[in-house]
Amino acid sequence: MNILVVDDKKSVRDTISKFLVSLGHSVNTAVNGLDGFEKAQKTPYHLYIIDHLMPLMNGIVLSRNLKKTPFCAKTPILFMTTQGIDSVERLPEFILFSRIISKPINETTFISVVESLTNIVNDEELQRIAL
Known part of the structure; x- marks a missing residue:
C-alpha cells in the first residue's frame, strides 16, 4: 500500500514510517497540511495518516480539502491528535476520519489500526476487480 504520513514533527514522521515500512508499505511524508495536500494531488495513496495540529494547514483543513477532491475523497484517513479523542469526536469534521488515535x-x-484500515482498502479493491 502507498501511504502518506503528514506531521510537522520529523521524529513522528520517522517513527511512523519505520512502523509502516516494517509492515511492507510504501511511505511518503509531508511536513504540514499544505505539503500533504500538494502531494496527495500528484500521487494516489491508499491511506492518509494526518496529524491534527500543524502550521500552514492543520489536519482538519487538510482532511476537509482531501474529501472535497474527487481523486482523494474515498481514501481513508487515520487522524492523530494530542488533544484527546473526545475533543475530536465533538468536531463537525469527525465524520471525515476513518479512525482516530491519540498521540x-x-x-x-x-499497527492494529493501520492493518484494519488497509484490510478495508484491500477488500474494496477486490470488490472493484470482481465487478
Whole structure:
C-alpha cells in the first residue's frame, strides 16, 4: 500500500514510517497540511495518516480539502491528535476520519489500526476487480 504520513514533527514522521515500512508499505511524508495536500494531488495513496495540529494547514483543513477532491475523497484517513479523542469526536469534521488515535503513539495500537484500515482498502479493491 502507498501511504502518506503528514506531521510537522520529523521524529513522528520517522517513527511512523519505520512502523509502516516494517509492515511492507510504501511511505511518503509531508511536513504540514499544505505539503500533504500538494502531494496527495500528484500521487494516489491508499491511506492518509494526518496529524491534527500543524502550521500552514492543520489536519482538519487538510482532511476537509482531501474529501472535497474527487481523486482523494474515498481514501481513508487515520487522524492523530494530542488533544484527546473526545475533543475530536465533538468536531463537525469527525465524520471525515476513518479512525482516530491519540498521540503519543502506541506502536501496537497504531499497527492494529493501520492493518484494519488497509484490510478495508484491500477488500474494496477486490470488490472493484470482481465487478
